[in-house]
Amino acid sequence: xxNFVFYSPTEFVFGRDTQQRVGELVxxxxxxxxxxxxxxxxxERSGLLAQVRESLEQAGIAYTEQKGIQPNPTDEGVYEGIExxxxxxxxxxxxxxxxxxxxxxxxxxxxxxxxxxxxxYYCGKATVPVPGxxxxxxxxxxxxxxSEGSGNSVITKLDGRHKISVRYPMHLRPRFAVMxxxxxxxxxxxxxxxxxxxxxxxxxxxxxxxxxxxxxxxVAAGLMKDIMRNALIxxxxxxxxxxRASIMWASTLAHNGLCGTGKAEDWSSHRLxxxxxxxxxxxxxxxxxxxxxxxxxxxxxKNPAKVAExxxxxxxxxxENKTPEILSALAVELLKQFYITLGLPVTLRDLIGExxxxxxxxxxxxxxxxxxxxxxxxxxMKDCREIYRMAQRTDTLV
Amino acid sequence: xxNFVFYSPTEFVFGRDTQQRVGELVxxxxxxxxxxxxxxxxxERSGLLAQVRESLEQAGIAYTEQKGIQPNPTDEGVYEGIExxxxxxxxxxxxxxxxxxxxxxxxxxxxxxxxxxxxxYYCGKATVPVPGxxxxxxxxxxxxxxSEGSGNSVITKLDGRHKISVRYPMHLRPRFAVMxxxxxxxxxxxxxxxxxxxxxxxxxxxxxxxxxxxxxxxVAAGLMKDIMRNALIxxxxxxxxxxRASIMWASTLAHNGLCGTGKAEDWSSHRLxxxxxxxxxxxxxxxxxxxxxxxxxxxxxKNPAKVAExxxxxxxxxxENKTPEILSALAVELLKQFYITLGLPVTLRDLIGExxxxxxxxxxxxxxxxxxxxxxxxxxMKDCREIYRMAQRTDTLV
Numbered sequence: 001x002x003n004f005v006f007y008s009p010t011e012f013v014f015g016r017d018t019q020q021r022v023g024e025l026v027x028x029x030x031x032x033x034x035x036x037x038x039x040x041x042x043x044e045r046s047g048l049l050a051q052v053r054e055s056l057e058q059a060g061i062a063y064t065e066q067k068g069i070q071p072n073p074t075d076e077g078v079y080e081g082i083e084x085x086x087x088x089x090x091x092x093x094x095x096x097x098x099x100x101x102x103x104x105x106x107x108x109x110x111x112x113x114x115x116x117x118x119x120x121y122y123c124g125k126a127t128v129p130v131p132g133x134x135x136x137x138x139x140x141x142x143x144x145x146x147s148e149g150s151g152n153s154v155i156t157k158l159d160g161r162h163k164i165s166v167r168y169p170m171h172l173r174p175r176f177a178v179m180x181x182x183x184x185x186x187x188x189x190x191x192x193x194x195x196x197x198x199x200x201x202x203x204x205x206x207x208x209x210x211x212x213x214x215x216x217x218x219v220a221a222g223l224m225k226d227i228m229r230n231a232l233i234x235x236x237x238x239x240x241x242x243x244r245a246s247i248m249w250a251s252t253l254a255h256n257g258l259c260g261t262g263k264a265e266d267w268s269s270h271r272l273x274x275x276x277x278x279x280x281x282x283x284x285x286x287x288x289x290x291x292x293x294x295x296x297x298x299x300x301x302k303n304p305a306k307v308a309e310x311x312x313x314x315x316x317x318x319x320e321n322k323t324p325e326i327l328s329a330l331a332v333e334l335l336k337q338f339y340i341t342l343g344l345p346v347t348l349r350d351l352i353g354e355x356x357x358x359x360x361x362x363x364x365x366x367x368x369x370x371x372x373x374x375x376x377x378x379x380x381m382k383d384c385r386e387i388y389r390m391a392q393r394t395d396t397l398v
Numbered sequence: 399x400x401n402f403v404f405y406s407p408t409e410f411v412f413g414r415d416t417q418q419r420v421g422e423l424v425x426x427x428x429x430x431x432x433x434x435x436x437x438x439x440x441x442e443r444s445g446l447l448a449q450v451r452e453s454l455e456q457a458g459i460a461y462t463e464q465k466g467i468q469p470n471p472t473d474e475g476v477y478e479g480i481e482x483x484x485x486x487x488x489x490x491x492x493x494x495x496x497x498x499x500x501x502x503x504x505x506x507x508x509x510x511x512x513x514x515x516x517x518x519y520y521c522g523k524a525t526v527p528v529p530g531x532x533x534x535x536x537x538x539x540x541x542x543x544x545s546e547g548s549g550n551s552v553i554t555k556l557d558g559r560h561k562i563s564v565r566y567p568m569h570l571r572p573r574f575a576v577m578x579x580x581x582x583x584x585x586x587x588x589x590x591x592x593x594x595x596x597x598x599x600x601x602x603x604x605x606x607x608x609x610x611x612x613x614x615x616x617v618a619a620g621l622m623k624d625i626m627r628n629a630l631i632x633x634x635x636x637x638x639x640x641x642r643a644s645i646m647w648a649s650t651l652a653h654n655g656l657c658g659t660g661k662a663e664d665w666s667s668h669r670l671x672x673x674x675x676x677x678x679x680x681x682x683x684x685x686x687x688x689x690x691x692x693x694x695x696x697x698x699x700k701n702p703a704k705v706a707e708x709x710x711x712x713x714x715x716x717x718e719n720k721t722p723e724i725l726s727a728l729a730v731e732l733l734k735q736f737y738i739t740l741g742l743p744v745t746l747r748d749l750i751g752e753x754x755x756x757x758x759x760x761x762x763x764x765x766x767x768x769x770x771x772x773x774x775x776x777x778x779m780k781d782c783r784e785i786y787r788m789a790q791r792t793d794t795l796v
Contacts, residue, residue: 001643003413008406014660015401212640215647218624222616230612242610245399249613249659261647262412 001262023059031092099145144195146255148177194285268374300328399660421457429490497543542593544653546575592683666772698726
């Protein structure tokens with residue numbers, strides 16, 4: 001087990017009707033003038049935004065709003081948010097939505113009281129958030145990104161299609177996250193399925209490691225099994241509260257850092273996917289359903305040990321009479337079948353509707369990430385090209 | 399899954415040599431005048447206290463000290479600590495030790511700027527900690543109580559032997575906990591084993607519940623299996639760093655609230671044991687090794703379902719051709735054998751050296767807890783008497 005720091009100070013307020021407590025929570029965490037940040041129209045249509053406004057009004061808290069944050073949020077939306085927040089003297093950001101809305105609010109939080117361009121924090125020009133970085137609170141509507149409990153934010157710069165993830169745990173972890181599973185019942189199935197692929201991958205990127213650390217692995221194995229079990233329940237019964245609640249809470253624990261304590265992490269699948277959503281605008285979770293099996297098939301050839309352990313401890317494949325190579329091949333196939341069962345694409349053509357430009361993807365990856373990627377099996381750009389090719393094939397991956 | 403709030407803001411700084419960061423951490427969390435609280439002589443002998451003092455000095459932080467906190471800490475030690483802290487103008491408490499030291503420091507934290515008697519917070523006369531409640535930091539030396547990540551504190555009032563546990567999550571969660579597994583290598587085996595019984599019980603008291611909540615149960619099952627596996631490794635190889643590290647991190651997660659999210663908890667085994675350590679001064683973990691199997695055998699007769707699930711999912715007993723009653727009986731026996739293997743007592747006579755006065759224990763329990771105890775199976779005082787009797791028997795419990 002490597003040395004680590006684990007810091008997850010967010011107050012999670014979980015369960016039915018909890019959105020009614022948002023005013024009280026903003027007050028407790030010192031907000032006096034809030035900017036509500038939201039995405040599409042569903043939060044308005046469902047009445048959630050009205051409930052949030054009412055709760056703020058009852059607590060005597062003034063607010064302004066930024067609407068229309070899109071999936072794969074861009075620098076454009078962040079600049080707009082910073083402008084509104086500065087003009088209105090906002091001292092607290094309240095994200096009402098999923099990962100895109102939260103990540104955009106976090107970027108605004110970094111930028112409002114920073115004299116330079118907020119993008120400095122994403123391109124590496126600035127690394128220490130200013131003391132005036134605004135606090136963020138969350139009302140979560142999509143269990144997927146785990147941004148409600150993480151210090152991460154992913155923003156795409158439209159000029160050049162740079163999709164960059166940053167992590168500032170001390171500054172960007174939300175003060176609180178209100179999580180009502182009932183709010184997720186009206187999600188379209190495709191979005192539910194994408195969320196499931198995303199939260200599973202947040203665990204994969206920590207689980208597949210060459211560092212031994214049995215505690216996070218025990219937690220990770222329990223969470224992965226529980227997510228997969230509940231995903232299949234939800235597929236037949238999308239209104240099942242227990243399954244919705246389990247998926248929602250698991251999505252937070254998948255990404256609050258717990259599963260990575262004491263381990264070397266490997267975010268290759270996410271990096272490979274980020275190029276797809278940056279250049280082809282695909283849903284992140286769907287992109288992961290394509291890239292993860294391809295990545296796993298590739299690395300299994302060089303280092304099958306942990307994938308074989310995953311096959312046995314998480315997927316329940318009996319190790320009897322099977323080599324690590326056979327076990328890891330079965331793991332890839334089972335995972336692919338799981339995604340197919342959820343209705344997710346597992347090839348690039350199904351994902352994008354055409355064959356992507358792999359030169360473009362690898363070139364962009366190279367420009368964003370340098371020569372190598374990952375730790376479980378360090379990947380050269382040639383390896384990454386091969387993984388994209390494997391994701392392109394329509395026949396079996398292994 | 400019930401509604402819940404999960405709030406675990408402690409910064410855990412884990413791994414080798416981390417005690418050298420304590421000065422920097424106290425500074426970050428606003429301490430300017432520290433009281434170092436410690437227990438027996440081992441922290442002095444090992445050089446740990448010298449390292450802590452040096453780290454504070456390097457950070458330019460003044461300190462005073464309170465030494466000699468005993469296991470099962472008493473109100474006497476708390477009054478002494480409050481007096482020193484007031485006289486010296488302390489604004490930060492640094493507990494260097496295990497659960498007893500941390501719990502005593504937390505009680506001092508509640509009392510220093512409270513005008514009344516700190517015991518008001520334990521007997522229920524006061525329930526809202528004053529704004530001046532002092533922050534607490536921890537350098538952990540014994541993985542057991544989980545107090546480094548909890549809002550709990552257990553203090554025994556010498557007059558009347560009232561051993562009372564309180565929980566103030568917003569105020570008593572330590573700001574940081576430095577956790578170096580190497581510091582636990584010199585623990586006597588009996589203390590290591592007692593710690594293991596304690597951390598397991600912190601999970602039991604949350605796991606054995608009538609509320610369905612698959613996420614915390616998945617985490618709990620993983621942790622329990624990992625603790626039991628590493629306990630057996632440590633028994634033969636007490637210097638095994640990986641096993642020490644896993645046990646240490648698991649002990650925190652066992653009690654930071656995660657395993658109880660969305661569940662009705664049941665602290666009966668702890669309540670039953672607290673009377674034993676209050677009246678007979680036994681080690682808490684050893685008392686639990688006696689009381690847990692007796693409690694589990696008793697409740698299994700009325701509600702075997704969750705104990706049977708524990709037998710299968712945690713202890714790895716095959717459910718084939720077994721009723722829930724048989725499975726739960728096997729779970730009790732396996733757990734008892736596990737404690738025996740660790741060298742812990744499993745009968746009251748082995749624990750205390752004589753037969754205890756059960757009338758005294760039940761009378762005291764009644765006076766502290768009222769008519770009933772617990773939730774998985776609500777226990778009358780008659781039931782509690784029966785459980786003490788079962789713990790007295792030297793033959794099999796089931």
